Amino acid sequence: MLFGLPTIWLLVTVVFVMVHLAPGDPLTFITGEGDISSEQLARLRAEYGLDRPLATQYVLYLKKIAVGDFGFSYRYRAPVLELIADRIPATLLLMGPSLALFIGLGMLLGIVAARRPNSGIDLFMSGLALVGWSVPVFWLGQLLIIAFALKLGWFPTQGMFNLRAPAQGFGRALDVAWHLVLPATALGMRFLALSTRMTRSSMLQVLRLDYMTTARAKGLPERVVLARHGLPNALLPVITIVGMNVGTMLSGSVLVEVVFAWPGMGRLLYDGVLARDYPLIIGIILIVSVAVVLVNLITDVVYAIVDPRIRYD
Amino acid sequence: MSAVPTLLSVRDLGVEFPREGGGRIRTVEGVDLDVNAGEIVCLVGESGCGKSVTVRSLFGLLPPPGRQGDGSITFDGTELTTLDGPALRALCGKSVGYVFQDPMTYLNPLLTAGAQVAEAAVGHTKFARDPALTARVTDLFRELGIGDPQRVLHSYPHQLSGGMRQRVMIAMAVARRPRLLILDEPTTALDVTVQAQIIDLIRSIRRHTGSGMIFVTHDFGLVAELADHVCVMYAGQMVEYGRVERIFADPQHPYTRGLIECVIPLGGEAALRTIGGEVPDLGDPPSGCRFHPRCPRATERCRIEMPPPEPRAEGFVRCWHPGALGGSPATAVSDPALQRAAPRADQEQAGVSVSAVRKTFPVRGGAFGGHARVQAVNDVSLDIARGEIFALVGESGSGKSTLGRLVVGLNEPDAGRITIGGHEPARRLATPGGRPLAQMVFQDPYSSLNPRKRIRHALAQPLLNHRICAATETEARSSHLLELMGLTPPADFLDRFPHELSGGQRQRVVLARALAAEPQVLVADEPVSSLDMSTRAQILGLLQALRREMGLAVLLITHDLAIVSKVADRVGVMYLGRLFEIGPVASVIAEPLHPYTRMLVSAVPLTDPGAARARIPILMVGEPPSPVNLPTGCYFHPRCPHAMAVCATTEPRWREVAPGHQVACHLYP
C-alpha cells in the first residue's frame, strides 16, 4: 500500500521542477496575474523562500503540501483547497452516475457481443464501441447540444441548474437531473466504449479456456457455465483496466464541463488557465494526481482480494 | 458375441472443421469402436491424430467451429446424434465423466476444489452450509487416495500439486458414478511416479465401479498396462480396433505394426526403429487411406479410397492390405551420413568433470518477500568420459535441467567446479570471442529457433561468431552439417523459416547448429520428448552416431528410462537437487538399488500386456515437498517406503555396491 507514496512524491517533485523551469518570475506562479501590492509581494517572497536556495524552497513546498496548503488564489481570494472542495461535488455528480451506468451497460453489451462473435449483433456493438472510443468527447458534447438542446429544445444547453427553478428539494433535484442528461451522456460514451471493448475481448478469451469445457462436461446448462465460470474470470481484468483509466475519465470530465459550462472542478481549471491563475492550476493538478494514484491503489487492493491466486500465495 | 451389453458403440464417426480457404474438411473420419461396461478401451495414436477431438465430439464438447459430421453413436441404447444440445449435455453430466489432460488449465482458478467437485455432484457450488454434501465430497476424496481431504476441500487449484489436482479432476468425473469415463491423456502432464499412482487409481476405479472407460494416450506402454481393447488412430482415421493381446501379438494394419516396433522398451537389444516420413497436418491430410504415403503396401486404391472397416477377430481393421504379410513401415535407424564424417583426431576431446556443485535461485515474489532461495542443485559430483553418453534422470524439480545449463555454461555454479578439458564452461562463455566448450540441444523444438530468422542464419551465427570458417565458406559448411543430420537436399532447408519445418526436422537443425560450433561436449535436455514416437528414434540414432564417430561426451537429460536403457552408457538418478544413484545403465536398470530408482523403473510402462498385468507396481507415497523447505537428512525419506530413523537425521554416504555402480542410501551402509 505504501507503494503509492513514492509515486505521489515523484509527481509532486515533477510539478515543483516544472514550475521552476518555466520562464518567468516564480512569484507569478504563486500570485497569478492578479492585483497585489508590493508589500504583499515582498511578504510572499519571504514566505515561499524565493530568495533562498532551491533545496530550501523544495522543503518548504513539501511542508506546505503535507499540511494541505495547496496555494492561494488571488483572483478568487480563497485558498485553492477550499475552492476545489466547493466544486468537487458537481464533478462527482457528473462522473459518478455516468460511470456506474455506462460501465455497467458496457459490460452487458460486451457479454452479448461475445456470445455470438462475428454475428450481426457483435459487429454492430463492436462498431459502436469503436466509434465511441474514437470520438472526441467535447465534440460529442457540442453535437448533443446542437441536436437536442438547440434544434429540438429537449434539454438545456448549459449549466447545472436553472436560476429560476426552485433552489431546494425535489424540484431542485429534478432540475439538476434534467441539466445532467446531456453532459453525462457525452462523458459516458467513453466509459461505455471502453467497458464494452474490454468485456468483449475478455469474455472471448475466457470462453475458449479449458475449464469452460470441464464445466460443460459436468452437464451444466450453458447459462450457468457462462454466469458461474465465465463471467467472474472475465470481469477480473476489467476491474484493473477501469481503474487504470480513471485518469482519462477525469480528463474527459474537464472537457465536458467546459462545453456544458458545468460548475465543476474541470471548469474551474479551465477558468484558471484562461486567467493565468497559476496557484489554482497547480493546486488542482496536484490534487487530481494524488487522487488518481489513490484510486489506483484501491483498485490494486480490490483485485488482490478478489483473485485467490494473489490472495493465497 | 459377448453377453455383456455394449455401453457405447461408435460407427463411422467424423468431425468437420471449416477449411482455411472456405468449405469444410473432415479432419476425423471413419472412427469405429465399442466400449463395454467394466472394460477399458485405449484410444491410441501420435500427437495430432485427432484423438482428443474424437472423444470430445462424442458428447458435444467440441468447441465451435468444429462440428460432428455423420456417423452413429449409440450410448446405453440411445442414438446420440438424435439428441439436441441441452439434452445431450444433460445426459453427459449424468452418465459420463470426463478427465482432461492438464488439471491446471481445466480447473477454474477462482473456485475451491471442494466447490468444483460439489458442482459436479449436485450442480451447484455451495457445500459449506450443507454437511451432507460436504461429507459426500470428503468421502469421495478419501476413496481416491487424497490423504488430507479437509485441506483439499478448501484449497484453490494453484495451491495443490499436479497429482492432487488430477485426483480432484477424477473426483469431479466420478462424483455421480457415471456409466462411462472418458480420460483424455490424463497423465501426460504428470511426473512418471505420479503417473504410476494415477494409473493404479484408475485400475482400482475400474475394479470397484464397473464403469466402462475410454483412455486416450500416445504411450503404447500405458496401452499394454491398462487396455482391454485398443483403438489405433492415424491422422484422423481409425486404422484398427481389437483386443489388446491380439493387437500386440498380431497387428493387422501396417501402421499398428510399425508403431509397436518403434516403441522403445525398457532394456532389450532390439535396434532403434523409425517410420519414414512425417505425420501429416490434419488441416491438409492425404487422400484415401491417410497412411498411404508412408506405407510399403500402398497401391493406387489406397490413394483414392478410404478402406471400410473389415471385421477381424472381434475387432475391425481399415486397410486394403491387412495382415502379417507385406512388411512393416518401420525401418532400423541407420546413420550412413555420419559414418562418412572424419573422426576428429586433431582435437583432443575432453570429458566433463562436475565436482561438488551447488546452485540456488532466488524465489520471485510470493509470500517469502523475495528472500527465500530454491536449492536447485545441491552438492552434485559426476564425471563423463569422452565418447560416453551419460544420462541424468529425474522428475520435475530434480535439478537435472539446471545441472545441464551449468555444464553448458549458461549459468555459473554457486559452489564447486565444473571443468571440460581443464577449462570452466561458464567462464569461457562469458569471455568475448571465446568458443564455448559445450553446446546444447533443447527440449522444445518450437522455441529453440528464432522464429524470425531463416535456418541459414541459425547455422551461420555460430560459424561466424566463433570464427570457425570465413564468411564465404558458411554456406558450404552449413549445407554439410544439414546433410550430416539427414536433411537433404540442404538447399531446400537453408532458406526456410522454422515454422515451415516439422518438429523432427527442427530438432535436427538444432543438432546441426550445436555441432557447428565444434563443441567437446553436447548437453541434450529432453531432446525427443516433444517428438512423435515414430520419429524419435531418428534423433536418438543421431546422438548415438555422434558419440561414436566424433567422440563427443554427451549429457542426456531425460525422465524417460526406456530411452536411457536404449541409448545411454551410464546413468545418474537425481531427486530434489541431489544424486542418489549412479552407474552403468544395464546394471542400474536391471538391479536398481535406491528405492527411488526402483520406483522410477517400476513406473515405466511395460510393452507386453501379459507382463504388465502381472507386475505389482512400487508406488511413491506422500506429496512432493516444497523446494524452498527441504527435508532434513536424506531428502527422500518422507516419501520412502523403507525409511528408517537414521534417514531423517543423517545424509547417506556413497557406497560402491557393484562395479561402477554407486548408491547413497542408508539401506547400504
Added chain:
Amino acid sequence: MRARTGLRLTQSHAATMGLTVVVVVALAGIVGPWLTGSPSAMGSRTFCPPGLECLFGTDDLGRDMLARVANGARVSLLVGVAAAAVSAVLGVVIGSLAGFTGGKIDEFFMRVAEAFQIVPQFFLAILVVALFGASLTKIVLVIAILSWPSTARIIRAEFLKLRDQDFVAAARLAGASRRALIFSEILPNALPPVIVNASLQIAAAILTEASLSFLGLGDPDKVSWGQLLYLAQPFLNQGWWMAVFPGVAILVTTLGFNLLGDGLNDILDPRHGAHER
C-alpha cells in the same frame, strides 16, 4: 504440425478498412490544401451554410471551412504521428533495457513508468502548456513524454517472455554479443505488439492535441481541427457546421487508426480465426 506461413494484412477486415481510411486522410492532408484554397482568407459571406456554394460552409469571418479542415489535417496528422513516433522510440529503448537487464534498473524504470501512466496525462499536459507556452513542438514532446510508458511496458513484457526462451540461450551459445541478443534476436520478435500500440497511440495523440486546442492551449499559429472546434464553440447556434465538419474529420481519422490497430492485433493473435472481424 506445420504452422501457417506469414502474416497478411488482408487477413483482417478491420486492418484493411483502417488502412484505407488512414491513407485517404493522409492524402487529403497532403494534397488537399493545394486544391482548396486559403484557410485564412476572410470573406464577406459569413455563416454561409453548407451547400453547393460553400461546400463545408463558412465561419464567422467568412473563411472557407473546407480549406480549414483540409489544412487542419496536416497539423493534426503531423502531431499524431510525430508524438507516437517519439513515444515509440523512447518506449522501445527504455522497455528493452529494462526487460533485458532486469534487477534494479528494471524496477526503477517501471516505477517511473507506472507513475507517468497513473497520472492523468491530460492534466499534466495542461500544466506544461500553461507554464511553458504552446507550440507544436512542445505539444508533441509533452504527449510523447506522457505516453512512452505504455509502449515501454509492452516491450518489457515481451522481453521478459522472450528472454527465457531457448533460442536466446542458443544464441548466447552461438556467440551472440549482448547487443546482438537485444536488437537482433529478441527485438524483432517483440515488435509486433508495439506496432499495434503505435497505431492506437496515434489516434490517442490526435485526440489529446484536439482536446488541448479546444481548451485554447493549442498552437495559435497552426490551425488544427481542435482549434477549429474551439473557435466554433461560441457559434453553435448560428453555424453548426463550424463544429460538425472538423469533428467528423477527427472522428474519421481516429477511427481509421483505431481500426488499423485493432485489425493488426487480431492478425497477431495466434487464435485470430475466432474473432476475426
